[in-house]
Amino acid sequence: MSEKNAKAGRRPFRAPLVDVFETADGVVMQVELPGVEKDAAKVTLEGDTLRVETSGETREAPAGEAVLAEFVRADFAREFALSRDLDREHIEASWSSGVLKLRIPKLAAAGPRKIQIRTDESA
Amino acid sequence: MSLLMRRYGFPFDTIRREMARVMGEDWPFMSWMSSENIYPPANVYDAPEAAIVEFEVPGVAMNDMELTVTGGSVTLKVTRSVEGDVPPEKYYVRERWRGEFGRTVTVPGSIDSAAAKAALKNGILTVTIPKKAQARPRKIEVKVA
Numbered sequence: 669m670s671e672k673n674a675k676a677g678r679r680p681f682r683a684p685l686v687d688v689f690e691t692a693d694g695v696v697m698q699v700e701l702p703g704v705e706k707d708a709a710k711v712t713l714e715g716d717t718l719r720v721e722t723s724g725e726t727r728e729a730p731a732g733e734a735v736l737a738e739f740v741r742a743d744f745a746r747e748f749a750l751s752r753d754l755d756r757e758h759i760e761a762s763w764s765s766g767v768l769k770l771r772i773p774k775l776a777a778a779g780p781r782k783i784q785i786r787t788d789e790s791a
Numbered sequence: 792m793s794l795l796m797r798r799y800g801f802p803f804d805t806i807r808r809e810m811a812r813v814m815g816e817d818w819p820f821m822s823w824m825s826s827e828n829i830y831p832p833a834n835v836y837d838a839p840e841a842a843i844v845e846f847e848v849p850g851v852a853m854n855d856m857e858l859t860v861t862g863g864s865v866t867l868k869v870t871r872s873v874e875g876d877v878p879p880e881k882y883y884v885r886e887r888w889r890g891e892f893g894r895t896v897t898v899p900g901s902i903d904s905a906a907a908k909a910a911l912k913n914g915i916l917t918v919t920i921p922k923k924a925q926a927r928p929r930k931i932e933v934k935v936a
Contacts, residue, residue, distance in 0.1 A: 685888075686887070687886065688884040690882075700850065700914070701849065701914070703914060729836070730838065731836070735836065738832040739845075765911075765913065766913045767849050
C-alpha cells in the first residue's frame with residue numbers, strides 16, 4: 669500500500685469478480701463478495717456511477733501462522749458506469765451465499781414523439 | 792499469463808506490486824493478491840492445536856463440492872455452474888469461474904484427518920483439522936533430580 673494511502677488511513681480494497689450480462693428486459697450483475705455478511709455490503713448510485721462496496725471487514729484471521737495466503741481479508745469495492753438506457757429508479761438487489769445480484773431494468777422505450785407546432789401569433 | 796504466474800510467481804508479483812503502488816496514489820488500492828489465477832483461492836493456517844484451510848467459493852452449494860482430507864493434504868473438488876442459459880455474446884463482463892475445478896493444498900503438521908470438520912458460510916469453506924495429540928506442544932514438567 670502506498671505511503672500516501674496509508675497516511676490517509678485508506679485500507680486496501682479488493683476488486684470483486686463480477687459477471688454482467690444483458691437479458692431481455694435489462695442488465696443483471698453478479699458480484700462475488702465471499703466472506704461478507706449481507707449487512708456489510710452497500711450499493712450506491714451517484715449520477716451514472718454504480719458503486720458496490722463492503723465495509724467493516726472485521727473477520728479475524730484464524731489463529732496460527734499463514735502457510736498459504738491467496739486471498740486477503742480486505743473490503744471489496746468496485747464501480748460501474750451505467751448506460752443511459754437503464755432505469756435507475758428500479759434497481760433490485762439480492763444476496764445469496766456470498767454473491768450480490770443486481771437487476772437493472774431497461775427504461776421503457778421513449779419511442780418517437782410527435783411535437784406539435786404552434787402558431788406564433790406575434791409574428 | 793496465468794501459467795507463467797504459477798511457474799514464475801516472483802517477477803510478476805514484483806511488477807504487479809509496483810503497479811499497485813503507482814495506482815494507489817490516486818484511487819483505492821486494488822489488492823494485487825487477487826484470486827484471478829488459481830481457483831478456488833485458499834488460505835492455510837498452521838496453529839498449535841489445528842490446521843485451518845479456507846477456500847473462497849461464493850455461490851457454490853454444498854452439493855457441488857467434494858472435500859477430501861488425508862494425512863497431509865486437503866483436496867477440494869468444485870463444480871461451478873453459474874446462471875445458465877445466457878449466450879456468451881450477451882455478457883459485458885465475464886470474470887467468474889465456471890466449470891469443474893480440483894485443488895489440493897498441503898497441510899503442515901501432523902494432522903488427524905479423521906477429526907476434520909468443515910463449515911460453509913457466506914461463500915467461504917473453512918476446514919478445521921485438529922493436530923494429532925502427540926504433535927501438539929506439550930508442557931514437560933521439570934523435576935528436580
